[in-house]
Amino acid sequence: MRIWLFIPLLCLVGCSPASRESAPGANAPPAALAVAVQDAAIKRGKAVAAETFALLSANLQSAIQSGGVSNALPFCSLAASPLTASMAEKHGVTLKRVTHKPRNPTAKADAEELAVLQAFEAALITTTNPPAPFATNLVSGQATFFAPIVINNELCLKCHGEPGRDISIADLAIIRQHYPQDQATGFRFGQLRGAWRIDFPLGSLNPEPQTAAQTP
Numbered sequence: 001m002r003i004w005l006f007i008p009l010l011c012l013v014g015c016s017p018a019s020r021e022s023a024p025g026a027n028a029p030p031a032a033l034a035v036a037v038q039d040a041a042i043k044r045g046k047a048v049a050a051e052t053f054a055l056l057s058a059n060l061q062s063a064i065q066s067g068g069v070s071n072a073l074p075f076c077s078l079a080a081s082p083l084t085a086s087m088a089e090k091h092g093v094t095l096k097r098v099t100h101k102p103r104n105p106t107a108k109a110d111a112e113e114l115a116v117l118q119a120f121e122a123a124l125i126t127t128t129n130p131p132a133p134f135a136t137n138l139v140s141g142q143a144t145f146f147a148p149i150v151i152n153n154e155l156c157l158k159c160h161g162e163p164g165r166d167i168s169i170a171d172l173a174i175i176r177q178h179y180p181q182d183q184a185t186g187f188r189f190g191q192l193r194g195a196w197r198i199d200f201p202l203g204s205l206n207p208e209p210q211t212a213a214q215t216p
């Protein structure tokens with residue numbers, strides 16, 4: 001049962017091409033984030049990600065149960081995006097999966113995100129102890145949360161592993177049909193698949209009171 005809870009969850013995490021607004025004036029280097037703001041972004045990032053996982057997981061779970069991987073693949077392609085967008089809207093954030101090996105082309109990491117992925121990869125020693133999420137200042141007026149996504153379950157390989165061995169030929173055909181440019185195969189257990197990115201408007205984060213002194 002554990003498997004069925006996990007796979008839908010992480011697949012759907014991946015199935016979430018979401019809008020990311022480019023902030024006006026993003027050319028100016030943003031101010032460094034106070035530690036309290038980073039902590040607030042990490043806390044909220046984990047919570048928003050968990051809530052999104054749960055929503056998407058429930059939906060993908062039923063897709064797999066009713067028709068297996070071959071049914072879940074089209075589901076990922078069609079239904080996950082609107083669900084994820086609804087979560088982004090609810091929380092007033094932008095949500096995105098970024099990766100060095102995209103399936104959905106919108107998930108392709110930019111230069112800054114690639115640097116984050118490389119750092120996660122370097123810090124990834126065991127799947128049971130993945131690198132910690134963090135928050136940073138990539139865009140003015142925003143706090144950007146990152147968390148690693150690791151291939152931590154054999155069933156990820158049904159859709160991201162070696163074609164012909166882990167991925168059935170029939171499922172590979174479905175993947176190619178939906179994603180002609182797919183690069184997200186050939187992964188092995190324990191490898192970094194990508195990262196979760198959540199951008200919070202700074203005004204939406206409420207650091208702990210002791211550091212958020214407000215003087216009129």
Ligand code: HEC
Pocket residue numbers: 006007010011012013014015016017069072073076077080097098099101102103104105107149150151152153155156157158159160184193194195
């Ligand atoms: C049923 C097949 C299936 C399974 C199982 C699956 N994925 Fe995916 N995954 C997909 C599809 C399809 C996409 C593209 C979704 C989209 O269009 O946004 C995707 C996208 C992703 C992405 C987003 C980046 C990209 O390349 O588009 C990540 C990250 C990801 N998957 C991780 C995982 C992990 C980790 C697991 C195992 C826990 C997993 N997936 C299991 C089908 C699957």
